[in-house]
Amino acid sequence: ADGFDVDGPGFGGGKQIRDEESGYNKNLFRIPKHYxxxxxxxxxxxxLILDRTERLARDIMQDMGSHHIVALCVLKGGYKFFADLLDHIKTLNQNGDKSVPVTVDFVRIKSYCNDSPAEKISFVGEELSTLNGKDIIETGRTMKALLSKIKDKKPRMVKVVSLLVKRTCQSPGYRPDYTGFExxxxxxxxxxxxYNEYFRDLNHICILKENAKEKYRM
Structure with a gap:
């Protein structure tokens, strides 16, 4: 087995990566020399990220493809996933038997310093007034705080899409509606x-060395 299993109900349909899975030798892939x-x-x-994202787009359109969708991106960590997910949704819109308007909005959340969650979650320059009465797809993390803000705008429906869900004892137990990987x-x-603004320009999702945390620590 390769460590990837499709979850059953209650896990958002995500691919589960087992605890013992260590990933792949980095020498098999193109890695920027500075990293x-x-x-x-x-x-x-x-x-694999792109393939999984394409399937998530199909699931979303099957569930929400009869409504005007406002796609809300959580910056900065969600921008690549958001862009690729919207590209797949756009393709389905162009090639399917039906299509729906999709508009976009953005909110920036700062919740990490080094590798630890910050005590205070900061919303930077958010503009959520466009969400009134709309169906929303949201991508990103720190969901409980953001969903509380969104609820005040009285959207008709909210669906959360997250590329990653981490199994941790610190988790509040919240599950997104659509999950890429657990x-x-x-x-x-x-x-x-x-990690402190570095590594966003890396295509693959990778495990960071412990000494690199010290190298880039703020």
Whole structure:
């Protein structure tokens, strides 16, 4: 077995990566030279991310494809997933028997310093007034705080899409409606996920070396 299992009901239909799964040798992939010494392993290759994202787009359109959708991106960590997900939704809109308007909005949340969640969650420059009475797809993390803000705008429907859900004892038990991958409690970077703003320019999701945390620590 390769460590990837499709979850049953209650896990958002995500692919489950087992605790013992260590990923792939980074030498099998193209890694930017400025990060070669900082990464332990490639955890989820870029191609697998894109394939999973395409399936999520199909599921979303099947469930919500009869409504005007406002796609809300959580910045900065969600921008790559958001862009690729919207590309797949756009393709389905163009090639399917039916299509719906999709508009976009953005909210920026700052909740991490180094590799630990910050005590205070900061919403930076959010503009959520466009959500009134709309159906929403949201991508990103720190859902409880953001969903509380969104609820005040009285949208007709809210669906949460998250590329990653981490199995951790600190989890509040919240599950998104759509999940790309359920992963062990590992600190990962890449595909717009950062460590103090570094590694967003890495295509694959990778495991960071412990000494790299000290190298880039604020």
């Amino acid at each position: 070669e010494e900082d990464l332990e392993r490639v955890f989820i290759p870029h191609g 992963i062990p409690d590992k600190f990962v970077v890449g595909y717009a996920l950062d």
